[in-house]
Amino acid sequence: MKGGAVGGQSNAVPVVKKRWKGLVMAVLSLVLLSMLVPVVFLLGLNKSFQSSSGLASEHQSSSSNAPRVYGQNEALSTGKQLEGDQSRHLDDITRSMEPTFPKDFQEDIAKEAKNETKGSPLPVGMPKEQPKANSIEVGNMDSADKIETEMSFNLCDLKFGSYCTWHREHTEQVNDFFVRKMKNLLFEARAYYPSVLKLPAFRNLSNDLKKHIQEFEHLLNLATTDNDLPPRIRKKLKGMKAVIASAKACPVNCNNVDMKFRQLVDLTEDEPKFLTRQGALLYQIAVQTMPKSLHCLSMRLTVEYFRSPLPSEKLSWIERHLDPDLKHFVIFSKNVLASSAVINSTVVHTKESENQVFHVLTDRENYFAMKLWFFRNNYKEATVQVLNIEDLHLDDKTKSAPLHLSLPEEYSVFFHKVDISSMTPMRTEHLSVFSQSHFLLPKIFNSLKKVVVLDDDIIVQRDLSDLWSINLDGKVIGAVQHCSVKLVHLKNFLTDKSFDEKSCAWMSGLNIVDLVRWREQDLSGKFERLVQELGTKEAVTLLACLLTFQGEVYALDENWVLSGLGHNFSLGREAVKNARVLHYNGDMKPWLDLAIRDYFDFWSNYLNKEDQFLSDCNVNY
Numbered sequence: 001m002k003g004g005a006v007g008g009q010s011n012a013v014p015v016v017k018k019r020w021k022g023l024v025m026a027v028l029s030l031v032l033l034s035m036l037v038p039v040v041f042l043l044g045l046n047k048s049f050q051s052s053s054g055l056a057s058e059h060q061s062s063s064s065n066a067p068r069v070y071g072q073n074e075a076l077s078t079g080k081q082l083e084g085d086q087s088r089h090l091d092d093i094t095r096s097m098e099p100t101f102p103k104d105f106q107e108d109i110a111k112e113a114k115n116e117t118k119g120s121p122l123p124v125g126m127p128k129e130q131p132k133a134n135s136i137e138v139g140n141m142d143s144a145d146k147i148e149t150e151m152s153f154n155l156c157d158l159k160f161g162s163y164c165t166w167h168r169e170h171t172e173q174v175n176d177f178f179v180r181k182m183k184n185l186l187f188e189a190r191a192y193y194p195s196v197l198k199l200p201a202f203r204n205l206s207n208d209l210k211k212h213i214q215e216f217e218h219l220l221n222l223a224t225t226d227n228d229l230p231p232r233i234r235k236k237l238k239g240m241k242a243v244i245a246s247a248k249a250c251p252v253n254c255n256n257v258d259m260k261f262r263q264l265v266d267l268t269e270d271e272p273k274f275l276t277r278q279g280a281l282l283y284q285i286a287v288q289t290m291p292k293s294l295h296c297l298s299m300r301l302t303v304e305y306f307r308s309p310l311p312s313e314k315l316s317w318i319e320r321h322l323d324p325d326l327k328h329f330v331i332f333s334k335n336v337l338a339s340s341a342v343i344n345s346t347v348v349h350t351k352e353s354e355n356q357v358f359h360v361l362t363d364r365e366n367y368f369a370m371k372l373w374f375f376r377n378n379y380k381e382a383t384v385q386v387l388n389i390e391d392l393h394l395d396d397k398t399k400s401a402p403l404h405l406s407l408p409e410e411y412s413v414f415f416h417k418v419d420i421s422s423m424t425p426m427r428t429e430h431l432s433v434f435s436q437s438h439f440l441l442p443k444i445f446n447s448l449k450k451v452v453v454l455d456d457d458i459i460v461q462r463d464l465s466d467l468w469s470i471n472l473d474g475k476v477i478g479a480v481q482h483c484s485v486k487l488v489h490l491k492n493f494l495t496d497k498s499f500d501e502k503s504c505a506w507m508s509g510l511n512i513v514d515l516v517r518w519r520e521q522d523l524s525g526k527f528e529r530l531v532q533e534l535g536t537k538e539a540v541t542l543l544a545c546l547l548t549f550q551g552e553v554y555a556l557d558e559n560w561v562l563s564g565l566g567h568n569f570s571l572g573r574e575a576v577k578n579a580r581v582l583h584y585n586g587d588m589k590p591w592l593d594l595a596i597r598d599y600f601d602f603w604s605n606y607l608n609k610e611d612q613f614l615s616d617c618n619v620n621y
Contacts, residue, residue, distance in 0.1 A: 134411040136493070136539045157428060160280040161412050162567045162587045166594060167279065169569050175226045178233055185240045186216045187268070191260040192244065195252035202250055209247060212240045286594055287587040290335075294591065296617035298336060301369035304613075310375050320357055320383045322447045327468055329358045330445070332407055332437055333456035334366050336373050337619070338591055341606040343379050345460040348606070352465060353380035359445070361437070363405040364390045377608060387444070394443045406435035408455050408508045409541050410585055413485055429485050430567055432508045432585045433545040436531075439524040442515050453511045457566065457589055459603050462580040467512050475554035476517045479506040480561045487550065493543055497533075503550040509583040510561050523548050565590075565599045576602060591621070 156164040189209060197206045215236070223229050230236075290298075320326060329346065333339040339360050347353045358379075362370050367388040374384040389405045410432045438453065445451060452467055454460075472478055481504040487494065488501035518524070530544040537543065562579035564571060566586025576582060582602055588594045590603035604621040608614070614621075 134409060134539060134542070136411065136413055136490075136542075156276070158414055158426065160276065160283075163280045163283040165567060165569065166283065166588060169596075174224075176224065178226045178229055178237070179220070179223055181237060182216055182220060182229075182233075182240075185237065185244065186213065186220065187264055188244050189213050189216070189240065189247070191257055191264055192247040192250075192252065194260055195256045196247050196250055199250060199252070205243070205246055205250070209243050212236075212243050216240065283587075283594070287589070287592060291592065293617050293619045294335065294337065297613055297619055298366055298369040300613055300617060301336065301372045305368040305372040310371060317383055317385075321359070321385045323357070324447060324449050326357050327352075327355050327465075328445070328448055328451045329356065330441065330451050330453045331358065331360045331456055332362075332405065332435070332453075333360060334362055334405065334407070335456055335591065336366065336369055337607060337621075338456040338589075339370070340373065340377065340608070341603055342454055342456055342458055342460070343382070343384060344606040344608075346454070346464060347379045347382045349460055349463050350465060351463065353382045356382040358382060358384045359451075360384065360386045361389045361405065361444070362386065364388055373613075377611070389437060389440075389444075392440075392444060394440065403440070404437075406437045408432050408438070409435050411539055411542050413489075415489070429482065429505075430564065430585055431482065431485065431505055431542065432583075433506075433542055434508055435541065436527075438508075439527045441513065442519045442524060445515065449514070449516050451513050451515060453508070453513055455509045455583070455585075457584040458509050458561075459582040459584075459606065460580070461577075461582065461602075464510075464581075467510075470512065470554070470556075472512070472514055472517075472554040474517070476514055476521060476523060476552040477506075477549060478512040478554040478556050479508070480510070480558055480563075481506045481553065481555045487546060490543065490546075493537055493539065494547070497547065499547060500550050503546070504553075504555075505546060506549070506553050506555075507561065507563060507583070507585070509563065509585065510556075510581050512556075517552075521552065523552070565596065565602075569596060569598070571599070573598060 190213060193206065193209050193213060196202055196209060199206070219229060219233075219236075226233075329343075331339050331342055333342075339362075343358050343360075346358075347356060350356060360370055360374070367386065370386040374386055389403050392403060394403075410430065413429045413431060415427045415429070432455065434453075441451065441453070450468070452464065467478075470478060483504035485505040486501065487499045487503045487505075491499075491501075527544055527548040530547055531540055534540045534543055559580065561581045561583050562571070562576060563583040563585050565576070565582055566584040566588045568586070576599060582599070584590050584599070584603065588596050590600055595603075600621075607621055609621065613619075
């Protein structure tokens with residue numbers, strides 16, 4: 001019994017000790033917790049004071065409007081465990097730590113909230129800013145300072161020529177409101193990111209800022225309009241705005257941010273200049289390059305020519321080519337369809353096609369295609385002769401100096417206006433003149449007395465028979481004059497030349513030429529001497545051509561030709577329809593994709609669209 005009693009007591013003592021130890025540990029734990037809670041609270045309060053003075057904590061709004069704080073997540077999670085007055089006090093402190101958003105930011109948020117219910121905002125058009133291979137600038141340069149501000153919107157025209165006109169007319173309004181807003185926010189975020197990254201206490205903010213920047217960069221790489229953006233883009237914009245607002249509340253070095261802004265501004269200013277130059281270059285490549293379909297047509301015709309050689313020309317045809325009593329038309333061209341449209345439009349409107357002879361002068365590359373095309377196609381009773389100018393054997397030409405085909409050259413002449421009140425401080429005149437190849441006409445057609453020279457970018461809409469009855473009054477050439485450009489306007493380029501200040505510029509396109517008078521005046525030799533004397537001066541061909549023919553131009557009625565269909569968008573269709581001859585001078589030729597569509601059908605109506613070669617090469621005019 002004793003043994004059992006003693007044994008029972010001995011077994012009870014350890015149990016009591018264990019219970020006592022457990023109570024001690026619990027009490028100690030409570031004491032430690034009661035000490036830790038104020039410490040943690042004080043630490044959080046200290047950081048909150050720092051945040052309220054703009055030194056630490058950051059905020060990001062979310063769809064649930066729950067604040068997100070950067071730099072003190074631990075304090076916030078601990079504060080959420082407190083109860084009663086302490087918890088409510090901590091919530092008040094947390095709300096006080098939220099950065100105050102700028103007024104414009106709040107207004108943007110409110111406007112976008114309304115837009116979400118009304119739909120996307122109205123599209124905003126992109127800025128409309130927009131080369132001519134040959135251009136010269138004339139005017140009173142001493143008064144340039146007076147009109148500098150007024151000329152700002154014409155600088156693109158002065159630098160890049162007709163590209164600007166084309167760009168302005170073809171730039172469409174794009175729904176890119178949110179795309180541009182994203183670019184602006186991305187610009188701002190990039191400026192603040194380097195400064196925030198240097199603050200160790202805001203690592204979470206810098207990471208979040210970096211994440212938003214990368215996300216916006218990815219979206220903008222794939223999107224150019226609002227339709228390309230994901231459906232919840234407004235939420236992403238709000239998130240980016242909140243992060244930027246948080247970054248603005250950081251203790252960043254303003255000088256660093258300012259420096260970054262300046263760098264980004266410089267890059268942004270350089271970008272549109274680069275894009276404008278690139279656009280002008282691509283435009284020039286487009287207008288100077290033969291379209292793929294026309295290149296295919298020329299190649300297919302050339303191959304077919306050698307596959308089945310043409311019969312020899314009839315003797316009657318050769319006699320017609322040299323008969324001075326017939327009406328001879330001369331066309332310089334490398335374009336099969338263009339020269340065909342000119343000939344077709346001419347014979348359609350004449351009553352005496354049997355008296356018409358067309359001489360098409362081309363180069364070796366397009367000679368065989370031209371030969372086959374004009375052999376396969378009939379133009380009423382008119383005769384068409386195709387000549388390879390490179391194979392012509394003229395008396396004063398040797399093999400060491402081969403001939404090359406050069407087409408009419410076009411120029412843009414810019415004039416500065418001195419009148420400050422003028423709404424158009426700069427005007428532009430477009431001219432086209434003979435090339436060096438044209439001055440071979442008297443030697444190439446030594447048996448002819450008179451010819452009509454047609455450019456390959458014209459369309460005839462009336463009978464040209466009246467041209468042959470015009471008395472040139474002893475002049476060499478009949479042309480439509482442009483007295484808005486005179487030699488006196490070009491005196492800066494003609495300092496060492498004597499010239500008639502009243503002599504007006506004139507246009508190629510439609511010209512009647514007295515070859516007999518030309519030979520008597522030796523105008524070809526005069527032109528060659530002027531080219532050598534002018535040397536490397538700007539617009540040599542234009543100056544030499546105007547000087548050669550000064551005093552030798554008979555002014556045709558301006559109603560003969562309507563010019564500008566290759567650069568002027570403002571010509572009315574009624575005026576185009578009633579014109580005798582249409583001249584598509586300018587870069588936007590009718591056979592190019594860049595053509596002015598309002599005038600396109602006046603040219604395409606004279607094509608043989610049923611020709612098999614056109615369908616094989618996808619020539620869809």
